[in-house]
Amino acid sequence: MPASPSKPITTYQTSNFLEQFMPDASAFKKLRMEGSEWFFIVAVEQMYAQFKQAIPPSRSTAHSLLYLTSGAARMRIGNEQYTIRQHELLLVRAGQLYSFEPGDENTGFLIHFRHDMLRAKLNATDTPLAFGFLEFWGRPFIALDAETAGFVEDVLRRLLAEYNARELQYPDILRAYLLALLHELNRAYVATPVAPQSTALVITNRFKQLVATSLKSAHSVRDYASLLHITPNHLTKSVRSVTGKAPAKWLEESIVLEAKALLFQSTLAVSEIALEVGVADPSYFSRLFKKHTGMSPLAFRRMIGKS
Numbered sequence: 001m002p003a004s005p006s007k008p009i010t011t012y013q014t015s016n017f018l019e020q021f022m023p024d025a026s027a028f029k030k031l032r033m034e035g036s037e038w039f040f041i042v043a044v045e046q047m048y049a050q051f052k053q054a055i056p057p058s059r060s061t062a063h064s065l066l067y068l069t070s071g072a073a074r075m076r077i078g079n080e081q082y083t084i085r086q087h088e089l090l091l092v093r094a095g096q097l098y099s100f101e102p103g104d105e106n107t108g109f110l111i112h113f114r115h116d117m118l119r120a121k122l123n124a125t126d127t128p129l130a131f132g133f134l135e136f137w138g139r140p141f142i143a144l145d146a147e148t149a150g151f152v153e154d155v156l157r158r159l160l161a162e163y164n165a166r167e168l169q170y171p172d173i174l175r176a177y178l179l180a181l182l183h184e185l186n187r188a189y190v191a192t193p194v195a196p197q198s199t200a201l202v203i204t205n206r207f208k209q210l211v212a213t214s215l216k217s218a219h220s221v222r223d224y225a226s227l228l229h230i231t232p233n234h235l236t237k238s239v240r241s242v243t244g245k246a247p248a249k250w251l252e253e254s255i256v257l258e259a260k261a262l263l264f265q266s267t268l269a270v271s272e273i274a275l276e277v278g279v280a281d282p283s284y285f286s287r288l289f290k291k292h293t294g295m296s297p298l299a300f301r302r303m304i305g306k307s
Helices: 014-021 026-032 044-048 146-166 171-191 199-214 221-228 232-243 247-265 270-276 282-293 297-303
Strands: 039-043 055-060 063-071 073-077 080-084 088-092 098-100 106-113 141-143
Touching: 039 044, 039 146, 039 171, 044 063, 044 106, 055 247, 063 073, 063 146, 073 088, 080 088, 106 146, 106 171, 141 171, 146 171, 199 221, 199 232, 199 247, 221 232, 221 247, 232 247, 247 270, 247 282, 247 297, 270 282, 270 297, 282 297
Parallel strands: none
Antiparallel strands: 039 106, 055 098, 063 088, 063 106, 073 080, 073 098, 088 141
């Protein structure tokens, strides 16, 4: 039987992330100050230059928006690999697993903000404003036309100037700019041509969200079909038609992704990590991991320098 979690995958706050991956980044000293977990904005080219190692699968307590004015950036979000270029944006939602390699050459902006920044006041109890593209299962990629890109870049420059000059002294001003930015992006997101919201798409989105929250206890297509109150065959056809992959493959890839994060962020034995991701048989877990990565869990841990 699966054990209760002894060390969950780390969900980084800003200061933890900087200490782990950018210990010598004196240029980003302000990001270590109180309040950085709520909001910060930096020039992408300055931050990317500080990364000397790959960022293994990790989570954040906040949303991150990466927008490029030139060059390219590659990032894996969940099980999917994305590349963005000029006038394109990538969103990593709070709680999503992400990873990326150093070395990309680009310019642009990176914004990090807690969902609570969308409330009327920090620490208030009102409901945050809703934006469709912040939904956990939504598309993480937005391409802007030239006119919208101009508006967005103007707001981003204002946000960066305000933050560099006064940090979080005037949060209402930062929030006003942030909301203007999110409304522009949401309009572009909604206007992006997509297939009609078919039943298959609705089922697939619900399946993805369940995988993110129930992976430890639910591993079979039958489990998820039961949670969705449909037949396994219906679930398989729906997910395959939308994503091109069967739900069984989604589940295997998600297990391996969670395991990679634990191999990096903990000193748990492989057998313990197998239990953490809900696999009772360590031998099966090792075979599954090697099937998707080409190496054993221990070899992966050695590769990332954690053994």
